[in-house]
Amino acid sequence: MASAFLRRKQPYLNSDLPSNGAPQLPPQPLERIGELSREEDEFDFAILLKPSNAPEHPQLNNAVVDHSHLRGKSKKDPTRARNLIIERIRHTGLHVKRLLSLNGKQTLLKVKAPQHVLEVGAERLRLRKLRKFDRIWMEFSRELHATFADFDEQLGGVRFIDSEKQSIVHALLTSAMADNGAGLNEFCPLKTKYPHRSNCHRFATGVLTQPIDDVAQYYGEKVAFYFAWTEMYTRWLLVPSIVGVVLFALQVSSKKIDHPLAPLYAVFMALWTSAFLIAWKRRASTLAYRWGTLGYEEDTEVTRPDFYGDPALSTPERKQYPAWRRYAKYAVTTPTVLASMALITMITYIAFAIRDRLECESLETKTHAKHVASAIGADLEHGLTLKNLKQLSSLGLDWTFWFYFLVAPLLYGLLIPVLDFAFTKWARAMTNWENHETESRYRSHLILKVFSFRFVHVFASLYYYAFAGSRGDNLLRVAIQLASFMVAGQLWKNVMETLYPLVLRRWHARQKKRDTNAQVSHSAVFNAMTLPMGGSRRRRSDALVMAGHRSTAAGGGGGASIEMNNTNAVIHEQCVRLEQASDKAWEEAELQTYDTFEDYTEMLIQFGYVSFFSLAFPLAPLLALVNNVVELRTDAFKLCHAKQRPIAHKASDIGVWFHVLQLMSVLAVLTNCLHVAFTTTLLERLFAWSLSSSVEAVTVTATTKVWVAFGAEHLLLALQVAMMLAIPAMPRDVQHKVRVEREQAKQESARAMAAKMLLLAATPARSDGDGDGDVDDA
Known part of the structure; x- marks a missing residue:
């Protein structure tokens, strides 16, 4: 089952909590200087906990509510939410490292999975790996x-590999707590150092x-399938x-579009689309087999944290939602989408029809104005006198013309992004x-609606x-508009x-650096360290007290030693805090999320x-x-930086984008x-040739x-259908390997x-011979 594949009999770590539900975690000591930089590449995800906007609850606004959303609950104990989230993550067997911002108001949790957790998660996710002796993909x-x-x-x-570790950790973080997961959905994967740099360099230098x-x-x-599809589409x-x-x-030489x-080119493009989709299907199956995802089904996916079941049908092992209720919702959302599409079509038709009509009227008005100007002895080519303006005021160029001709297209251009x-x-x-x-089913329905x-x-x-259009230059207008779009x-x-x-x-990095420098320069430790050596010991001691450290030195013989120790401790603490605040994970957590939806939409x-x-x-x-x-390079740059x-x-x-392409x-x-x-004269030329007549004398009805x-x-x-039936969607070598895998899977089963x-x-025989037998307490 999709929701229960991560379930285990016992958690990896002890999850006994106090009766009030708030885990009491032991205080974590500050890490030594340099420890973070050595372990940077080991962590997989980062979870950013931001401060609350409420003044009476200044620490964190994140507390456990349901499966995934974290909101503020306890104003008396501001650290309760943070500790509860950490305990949730540790309950799954993952390792957590806590970082504090320089002002101590934000917390960043870095998460990684040990080897035994990765193997257990891979087994329950049914990840496929290559076998050593026959190079066959097996679970x-x-x-x-x-x-x-x-x-x-x-x-x-x-x-x-990195993507497999991410899939396992992501499944543990997003699974519901009933499935021994953390029930979270707000986190970002961290970029590992060396593979990230290598991939970005090769992205930037490659062309096709x-x-x-x-x-x-x-x-x-x-993500790889998006880049593979875009690369193949570009080649084609x-x-x-x-x-x-x-x-x-x-067309340019003949001065005719x-x-x-041109009709042969139109037929060629229609067949080209079909051939491209067939070729891509074969390419996709080859890549899927190479990556071990051929035949991947959404049954192996984790249940979405936002999915809720019907209490009357759900069990502790699996949430159930009645299909009839979802279909009833489809009966509401589908007509809504169709009505929106009809509305935007109607708005477009009305806007451009009015503009075309006003343009025709303006041409007629201009022609009539020339006749009037000629009758009154004026020439529009050289301008009009004030005496003639009264005669020309009856030509119909009132404010409604200029509104529809100039303002209406502008409003249409502004309205479309707002509606979108x-x-x-x-x-x-x-x-x-x-x-x-x-998640895949959710994204498929969202894509169909928005696209x-x-x-x-x-x-x-x-x-x-x-x-x-009602004008005779429609094809030219399409060409001009298409060129401007592209x-x-x-x-x-x-x-x-x-x-x-x-x-x-x-700009944000520079602003953050300026704020960090300001906080460091105004800190008590900095002020204590920058006092003159000849200054009062009392003043340095007061500065250290301002930093939150006790100082027993009031100005005696042994007080200098104690004061120096306290100073070193404070300096060490501030240096560690500064290193934590300058960790690159903070910057990555603040970046915008990447989604292939916009890129696919643009390409399609x-x-x-x-x-x-x-x-x-x-x-x-x-x-x-x-x-x-250029797009391949910009997408790679965007993804990397x-x-x-x-x-x-x-x-x-x-995914669903292939079905959209087929449509x-x-x-x-x-x-x-x-x-x-309708836009070429091919039919007129054919009828004229068959009737031995001229093209102008032939009229073909609509x-x-x-x-x-x-x-x-x-x-x-x-x-197109014949091409799809004649050309298999999977190459022969891939078909042979899949057939061998299935046979071996049957034999092993x-x-x-x-x-x-x-x-x-x-x-039974062992039980009869051994009496009660031994009981395995494992």
């Missing part, structure tokens, strides 16, 4: 740990080749870019209300100008993702630009190719067929165009079953 077992390739004799156990395997080992398979853009440049050159070869932000928060609230059990809304408001204007939008995004966080981070919208509207702007694949080369290290999640593919490939086929039928478009769309979709039956058969 980890502590009894057979010497048979795995990563077994280290000096360590006395299996050596786990990335250390995908190292990314999977360090950041987890979920090379051929459409070359073909698009050739078509663009032909409607070139005779509001809908994203609303979608998160709706997804939380749906109460999903696992559907963004897809509509991004592509609504392009579809309007391509098929619903150039200006991508540049702005890269600046906001890299330069802005870097400048903000350096760009994929839509390329696959839907390359007919109107054949340079779209080339711009996407150039942008993605501007964001927290993401939590390593297991994955066997890009977009179908939509690409339909869109390109509609392009050929009904005929619709039938032709849908006929071509069904033909291309049938070809049969051996285990036979051994169990033999043991059961031998038990």
Whole structure:
């Protein structure tokens, strides 16, 4: 079961608590100077406990409430929350190290897992490891740990990579306390020193080749699949870019967007999307097998801390939530999302339709103004006199025209980000209300909601100008708008993702350094140390008392010695406190979290630009190719320097994003067929050729165009399905290895079953011969 896989009979450490529920932890001595720097690479996670805003409760606002949320409860005992959290973590078997800020108001907990906890967690997580003798992936077992390739004799156990250690520690921290977890959800993984630097260097120097395997080992398979997909997508853009440049050159030379070869390019792009998805599916299965995540299912996931069950159905071992209640919630959230999409579509259509109508009216008004000016003896080319203004005031250029023509598009541009932000928060609230059990299912439903809304408001204007506009230059308008989206939008995004966080981070670091220096310079120890040597001993003693240390020296013979000892103790304490406050984990904990959602959204919208509207702007694949080369570097920089290290999640593919891509490939086929039928003159040329007539003399009705478009769309979709059936989703070598693994798993299962039956058969005979037998108290 997903929620009970971490359950064990006895906790790793004694978890007996006082009756009042508040653990009384022994005071932890301050660490020696240099101890933190030596153990920096050993810790996996950091948990930042911030002070409360309430003046009557100044220490911590974090106390245990339910599964994951930590809020202030005890105002009389401000350290209760911190100690309770530490006891929770220690109860799971994890090691905790406490750091204090320079002013003592914030606490940072650094967490790591010892070797025996890693092995127990790996076994319960059913992590797969390569076996030594046959290089086959098998589920980890502590009894057979010497048979795995990563077994280290000096360590006395299996050596786990960074992402595996993170998965185990993350499972222990997020599991509910009933499952012997800590029930927390606010923490950040720490960046290990040497792998982090190596990965960042290779990220920065590569162009289209990335250390995908190292990314999977360090950041987890979920992040690695994003970079692998982006890299492959960028490589596949090379051929459409070359073909698009050739078509663009032909369009420029002929001075017509409607070139005779444009329909062939549209069909090529429709088939290209299908071929790319098939190739990616094979690539994903190869990578998943290489990383040991092929066939990874969400049954192996930990239950989300925010998941709650129905008390009438739940048991202490597993939370249960009735399916009918969740489907009832789907019946509310799904129409809400569809209504939001319909609303943004209606707003887009009304805004651009009004602008087009006013633009047509302005052209008619300008033409009429020229006739009026000619009649009154004035020329618009050289200006008008005051005497003629009264005659021209009846041309209809009132304030409503300028409002709709200039202000309305501006308001539309400002309204879209506001609606996007509001809908994203609303979608998160709706997804939380749906109460999903696992993190992958929660993210899938959130992605479908948010991406559907963004897809509509991004592509609504392009579809309007391509098929619903009333002017004859719709294809040119689509090309101009698409070019502006792909150039200006991508540049702005890269600046906001890299330069802005870097400048903000350096500003915060400088501000923190200034505050630290101010606190040190105003501390009592600093003042005591900087007093003149000839100064009064009484003054130095008073300064030490201000630091919180007793001084028995009031100015006698032995008092100088005691005072010096106290001074050394205070200096040592302050130096340790300064070292704790300057630990790099503080800076990492304050960084923003990294999520692949925004990066996937950007890439899939760009994929839509390329696959839907390359007919109107054949340079779209080339711009996407150039942008993605830069995007790979900026994403790597952001991941290494501007964001927290993401939590390593297991994955066997890009998840729900692949289903979105499949839907977009179908939509690409339909869109390109509609392009050929409605925005090009291919049908007119074909009918003119068959009738031996001129193109201008042939008129094709809209009904005929619709039938032709849908006929071509069904033909291309049938070809797409045939390609998917003819090309297997898994390469032959991977299929063979998976088949061997399954056979060996069946054989081992049969051996285990036979051994169990033999043991059961031998038990009665041993009991008869030995009487009562011996009882194992283990």
